[in-house]
Amino acid sequence: MGDREGNKSMRHLRIPVVIVTLGLLVAACGTTAGPSASGITEIGEGEGELNLVIWAGYAERGDIDPAFDWVTPFEEETGCEVNTTDMTDSNNGVSLMQSGEYDGISASGDATSRLIASGLVAPINTDVFENYGNVFDGLKDLPHNTVDGVNYGVPHGRGPNLLAWNTEEVTDAPTSWDIIWEQGADYAGDISIYDSSIFIADAALHLMNSQPDLGITNPYQLTQEQFDAAVALLEELNTNNPLYWGTFSDQVSSYGAGDVVVGTTWQFQVNLLQGEEAPIEATLPDEGSTGWSDTWMMAAEAAHPNCMLMWMDHMMSSEANGQATVWFGEAPTSQEACDYAETLSPGHCELTHATDEAYYDRIWYWSTPQEDCADDDDGTTCVTQDDWVQAWTTLRGA
Amino acid sequence: MIVAYFGSLAILLLSAFWEKDAFTGRVEPFVWSLDAFDDLITNTVYRTIALRTIAIAVLVTLTDALLAFPIAYYMARVASPRMRGVLTVAILMPLWAAYLVKVYAWRTILQGNGFIEWMLEPFGASAPGLGQILNSWLVLSYLWLPYMILPIYAGLERIPGSLLEASSDLGARSGTTFRRVVVPLVFPSLVAGSIFTFSLTLGDYITPDLVSDAKFIGNVIYDNSSLGNVPLAAAYSLLPIVIMIGYLLVARRLGAFESL
Numbered sequence: 001m002g003d004r005e006g007n008k009s010m011r012h013l014r015i016p017v018v019i020v021t022l023g024l025l026v027a028a029c030g031t032t033a034g035p036s037a038s039g040i041t042e043i044g045e046g047e048g049e050l051n052l053v054i055w056a057g058y059a060e061r062g063d064i065d066p067a068f069d070w071v072t073p074f075e076e077e078t079g080c081e082v083n084t085t086d087m088t089d090s091n092n093g094v095s096l097m098q099s100g101e102y103d104g105i106s107a108s109g110d111a112t113s114r115l116i117a118s119g120l121v122a123p124i125n126t127d128v129f130e131n132y133g134n135v136f137d138g139l140k141d142l143p144h145n146t147v148d149g150v151n152y153g154v155p156h157g158r159g160p161n162l163l164a165w166n167t168e169e170v171t172d173a174p175t176s177w178d179i180i181w182e183q184g185a186d187y188a189g190d191i192s193i194y195d196s197s198i199f200i201a202d203a204a205l206h207l208m209n210s211q212p213d214l215g216i217t218n219p220y221q222l223t224q225e226q227f228d229a230a231v232a233l234l235e236e237l238n239t240n241n242p243l244y245w246g247t248f249s250d251q252v253s254s255y256g257a258g259d260v261v262v263g264t265t266w267q268f269q270v271n272l273l274q275g276e277e278a279p280i281e282a283t284l285p286d287e288g289s290t291g292w293s294d295t296w297m298m299a300a301e302a303a304h305p306n307c308m309l310m311w312m313d314h315m316m317s318s319e320a321n322g323q324a325t326v327w328f329g330e331a332p333t334s335q336e337a338c339d340y341a342e343t344l345s346p347g348h349c350e351l352t353h354a355t356d357e358a359y360y361d362r363i364w365y366w367s368t369p370q371e372d373c374a375d376d377d378d379g380t381t382c383v384t385q386d387d388w389v390q391a392w393t394t395l396r397g398a
Numbered sequence: 399m400i401v402a403y404f405g406s407l408a409i410l411l412l413s414a415f416w417e418k419d420a421f422t423g424r425v426e427p428f429v430w431s432l433d434a435f436d437d438l439i440t441n442t443v444y445r446t447i448a449l450r451t452i453a454i455a456v457l458v459t460l461t462d463a464l465l466a467f468p469i470a471y472y473m474a475r476v477a478s479p480r481m482r483g484v485l486t487v488a489i490l491m492p493l494w495a496a497y498l499v500k501v502y503a504w505r506t507i508l509q510g511n512g513f514i515e516w517m518l519e520p521f522g523a524s525a526p527g528l529g530q531i532l533n534s535w536l537v538l539s540y541l542w543l544p545y546m547i548l549p550i551y552a553g554l555e556r557i558p559g560s561l562l563e564a565s566s567d568l569g570a571r572s573g574t575t576f577r578r579v580v581v582p583l584v585f586p587s588l589v590a591g592s593i594f595t596f597s598l599t600l601g602d603y604i605t606p607d608l609v610s611d612a613k614f615i616g617n618v619i620y621d622n623s624s625l626g627n628v629p630l631a632a633a634y635s636l637l638p639i640v641i642m643i644g645y646l647l648v649a650r651r652l653g654a655f656e657s658l
Contacts, residue, residue: 088624095626098424118424189529241529244611258510259527386418389625394443397613 040309043128047304050080050311053096053105055294056248057268057328058156059084067344068327070320078314080307088246089196090366091389097121103302104311106156108292109144110198110220110366114385116152121297123150128309131316134334138357144367145295153295154312157321159330159352160291160363161194161202161264162282169261176285179262181206181233184240192251192263193237195244197385197392198366201290202264203230203237205364209287219290219364221373227383231391238395248272255280267329267352288362294330325352414632425628434629444618448637451614454535455599459546461539462595463588466546473547474554489544497541501608504537508609531612538599545594553587553657554580586653593649600638 052059059082062069071082085102087093090111097105097120107115115121126132132154139155146152165174169190180191181203193199204219207229216226243260245251248269254260255273265282273280296315298308314320316333322340325332331352332338338349353359367374373382417431418424438444473485492500507513509528526533557580565575603616613621615638622631649655 091625095624098626118419189527243527243529246607254509254528257512389627390437390441393618393621394441397443397447397618 040125040128040305043309043313044306046078046080046307046310048079048081048307049083050104050304050307051083051102052085052311053087053093053102054084055106055108055328056086058106058294058324060324060327065327068323070314070323074311074314074320078307078310080304080310082311086247089194090198091196094120097299100299100301102299103304103308104296104298106294107153107297108294108366110368112144112153112295112297113368113370115297116147120300121152122300122302122305123152124154124298124309124312126151126154129154129313129316131313131318131334134318134336135316136334136355139293139333142293144293144365153297154316155333156294156296156315157325157328157330157333158291158293158360158363158365159267159328160284160289162267162270162289163285164192164255164263164265164270164280164282166255166258166261167279167281169258173281173283174262174285175283176287177202177206177289180264181210181237184237184242187262188240189243190259190261191237191240191242192254192260192265193242193244194264195246195396197388198290199264200227200230200234200388200391201364201366203233205288205290207233218374220367220369221375221382222369223373223380224383227387227391231395234395238398244396252276268327271327271329284362288364291360291363291365293365410632411636412632413628414636416629418627418629425626431629434627434633437630438633444634447613447618448615450531450612451600451616452641454531454538454614455596457535458538458542458599459592459595461535462543462546463592465539465543466550466591467588470547470550470554473551489547493544498604500541501537501605504533504540505608508533528609529611531610533609534606534612534614537605537609538602541605542595542598545598546588546591549587549591549594549657550584553584553590556657557583586657589649589652589654590657593645593654596645597642600641 059071060068061071061082075081085096087096087105090108093105093107093111094114096102097115098118105111105115105121107121112121135155139158140146141149141151145155163174163177163179165179167173170179170187179187180193184191194202201219204216204222204226207214207226208216208219211229214226214229216222222230242263243254245254248266251260251263251265251269252272255269256276256278267282270280270282296312298305298312302308315324316337318334318336318340321332321334321337322344325337326341326345326348329352331354332341332349335355338354341348349355369383369385369388371381371384372378373380413425413427414434415430415432417426417429417433419426469485469489473482477485505528508526508530514526561579561583562575565579566572570578601616603614603620606612606614607617615634619631619635622628622634
């Protein structure tokens with residue numbers, strides 16, 4: 001294994017090193033991203049293959065519903081055969097990218113900064129894309145996809161983590177996460193929770209409201225005291241014996257079987273469950289929620305860079321982005337995609353608040369816990385990503 | 399072949415001593431560190447998980463031994479040849495079905511709206527659901543039962559009938575014969591069977607994940623390797639390796655390998 005990896009990285013080392021060095025040079029000089037940022041000014045011939053790490057549902061070929069197929073047209077047009085691997089959470093996605101076997105990833109904000117910092121993803125020259133111009137300005141050049149003026153990816157879609165419930169068991173539609181954190185005992189054994197260290201942020205978000213004295217200003221950047229309080233809240237939740245879901249299919253089967261009646265979810269599972277006519281509803285609670293804004297990124301050592309760049313462009317096209325965002329239940333990234341989405345699912349853009357920045361102000365996008373608290377204040381230190389994972393293992397293992 | 403097998407094993411064990419960057423999560427090969435072992439020792443959760451796994455492995459082994467003995471005895475000593483054939487097929491049959499199929503079948507039995515709920519419903523009770531650690535005990539006992547029955551059956555069949563006759567000729571009651579002749583002679587076979595039930599349970603991570611929410615040693619190894627913390631996964635995997643080496647040494651002393 002080690003030897004094989006060694007050879008592989010040797011083989012692919014030269015070009016990426018040039019790319020990364022150029023990227024760093026540009027970053028160091030503080031200039032804005034010019035064509036030299038990626039060393040690529042136009043997309044070349046496809047390499048015939050494309051290997052992606054994705055969130056489940058981000059690359060459909062019509063297997064579940066023939067109306068949703070944005071992979072086959074891409075393959076026919078470019079000749080790039082698409083292979084995908086689902087990640088269970090961002091930590092898993094980063095780990096898969098470290099294997100060096102993938103060309104790109106649909107990374108959430110808690111993965112993007114780690115991928116950029118470790119040099120696993122390549123700077124991108126957005127000028128090579130036909131569809132980048134259409135993308136909402138509100139999604140461009142954000143901290144999770146751009147560092148020092150250099151773009152490292154293109155937006156895919158965004159959305160909140162939702163509160164879902166079974167309408168037969170929970171008759172009063174909840175409007176607050178309190179149903180999990182404060183009234184959890186009423187639903188002991190029936191609560192569905194996302195099995196990832198990033199869920200600690202959901203506890204921290206609740207503490208922002210319930211214990212303002214803790215002074216939490218960002219649920220991802222927590223001091224030791226704030227972090228301990230969040231973990232204590234999760235331990236309390238644990239006494240109510242929640243069922244943790246690792247993959248969307250786990251959760252769909254638990255809700256379907258009636259094993260769980262309330263919990264945190266994605267619009268995707270809600271769509272699937274409602275498609276099966278399960279009595280499931282979901283909402284964005286009043287106090288806001290954690291959420292995600294996903295970015296297609298290209299591996300620094302991508303074996304099929306042209307196919308990857310074509311894929312990125314394809315995923316910003318109105319048809320592909322419209323279909324993908326309706327399928328997953330998230331907000332499209334351009335007005336054109338919005339218009340296309342409306343033809344598939346009327347009202348989609350309003351439902352997902354695609355153009356409503358005030359709505360997204362209530363959402364804390366997943367981001368990586370950092371020791372320096374991701375701020376300019378040298379005086380503060382925060383609990384690191386590693387400790388988040390450790391704490392989650394402890395919580396889940398006990 | 400040998401190089402590939404032992405080479406990868408050696409790298410796995412070596413990687414337990416490699417360093418990992420806290421932010422990017424990148425593992426630095428051949429940068430030595432004892433961080434992984436430090437984590438394992440200071441965080442008590444790993445001890446809890448190890449003890450839980452070993453306890454379930456012991457429970458599964460005892461359960462299977464208790465269930466397997468009468469079945470094997472009946473097959474070897476009581477059943478007619480026809481009945482013995484039927485039983486042999488019945489015991490081997492589940493081994494032909496895929497592991498995952500069996501575990502998912504148990505999942506549908508245990509979860510809400512499943513078979514158990516259907517049985518309990520008339521009494522006003524509902525299914526225990528998939529959050530129970532005892533589910534793992536139940537399902538693993540089911541899965542590994544044939545591995546216990548077959549060695550005991552072989553061991554019982556090897557006992558010459560003349561020994562039992564001699565015992566009763568010398569005035570021993572059937573209970574005494576069983577306790578002082580049959581059990582000592584078949585004990586190595588029981589130990590041989592327990593190697594399977596114990597080691598298979600100790601190393602399993604799919605069943606605990608699918609039918610219960612409780613983590614086993616294997617889950618921690620799997621989770622950490624899929625989250626990129628290979629050093630911790632490698633360090634933790636040393637534990638079952640050490641346990642099994644110890645178990646096999648004891649089993650050899652008890653004569654288990656001669657009776658396989």
